[in-house]
Amino acid sequence: MPPSTRRRLRRVARRLARAYGVPPAPRHLPxxxxxxxxxxxxxxxxxxxxxxxxxxxxxxxxxxxxxxxxxxxxxxxxxxxxxxxxxxxxxxxxxxxxxxxxxxxxxxxxxxxxxxxxxxxxxxxxxxxxxxxxxxxxxxxxDRPHFPVDTHVHRVAVRLGLVAERAGAVAAQAALQEAVPPEDVYRLHMGLIRHGREVCVARRPFCSECVLADLCPRVGVGESR
Incomplete structure (x- = not known):
């Protein structure tokens, strides 16, 4: 991941942390x-x-x-x-x-x-x-810092330009795993999921309400709200 993208990723992490606060603790199932x-x-x-x-x-x-x-x-x-x-x-x-x-x-x-x-x-x-x-x-x-990429995380990461537009979920996961500091993995993962569910939805995302709007190149976004 290029240095400029890493810097934007850190800004994204800080914004989401301020917007959504501390996420619920992990389940810690066996x-x-x-x-x-x-x-x-x-x-x-x-x-x-x-x-x-x-x-x-x-x-x-x-x-x-x-x-x-x-x-x-x-x-x-x-x-x-x-x-x-x-x-x-x-x-x-x-x-x-x-x-x-x-x-x-x-x-x-x-x-x-x-x-x-x-x-x-x-x-x-x-x-x-x-x-x-x-x-x-x-x-x-x-509690080991591995970064899962589901459909929400993948969609948000692509739109933000954090990973290549054509990168699949596996490639996106590898890129984020390498770039995100271990101490930020859980909180950023949960923040991206919540953002993808509530704001950066699959169809017509709520770009006008997005706390990341000024950081986002809106890759692949057509109509938005």
Whole structure:
């Protein structure tokens, strides 16, 4: 990331911090729990994700039970989260892969004692798990400064010119991971998500109300409000 863009990124971080204050503390779920929760979050709302997670835990109180369940049984349990036929086999495959790697699925410290690089490689090597999901586990469960890029973060970063317009989410995540100081990762991540949900929305963003308006080249923005 060029020095000028890094300077603008620091200004963005300060503005968002002033606008939105201190974000809620991370959930700090055990890593395996966070992994499953993040898979459930794909292409759905936080509310539906949380409902599906609660339903899954009621149906299968232990992760070993989920690993041994049928995809149909898991899909039935998580149906309120959406895309259950897709997410169910992903969850089961990820848990089974962890178990084959010697991970005790139901131990609360499972994965927590691994070094960052080892844990990262293990997570992104799981079926259906990419860099965003791996970063969520590291950041939200273990307070390790990895920068997840979801659709909101990606959209805002592109419009601000912090990453290339054609950069995909994986490339954007790598760029932000390299540029954001570790102590700012969580707060900036949460600020960008909130900004993307409330102001820099996908269609007709509220540019007239944006605290970043004077810093934003509005890359790819057509009609705004």
């Amino acid at each position: 890593p395996v729990d966070e992994l499953v929760l993040t898979i459930l979050s794909q292409n759905t709302s936080d509310t539906n994700r949380d409902r599906a997670y609660a339903d899954l835990r009621r149906a299968y109180p232990r992760w070993e039970q989920v690993a041994g369940a049928t995809p149909g049984g898991i899909a039935k349990a998580i149906r309120r989260g959406g895309l259950a036929p897709t997410k169910a086999p992903r969850i089961r495959a990820a848990l089974r892969s962890l178990r084959r790697s010697g991970v005790a699925l139901d131990h609360p410290r499972a994965l927590a004692d691994k070094e960052d690089a080892e844990l990262w490689d293990l997570l992104v090597g799981l079926p259906g798990v990419g860099p965003k999901t791996a970063a969520c586990v590291l950041l939200f469960s273990l």
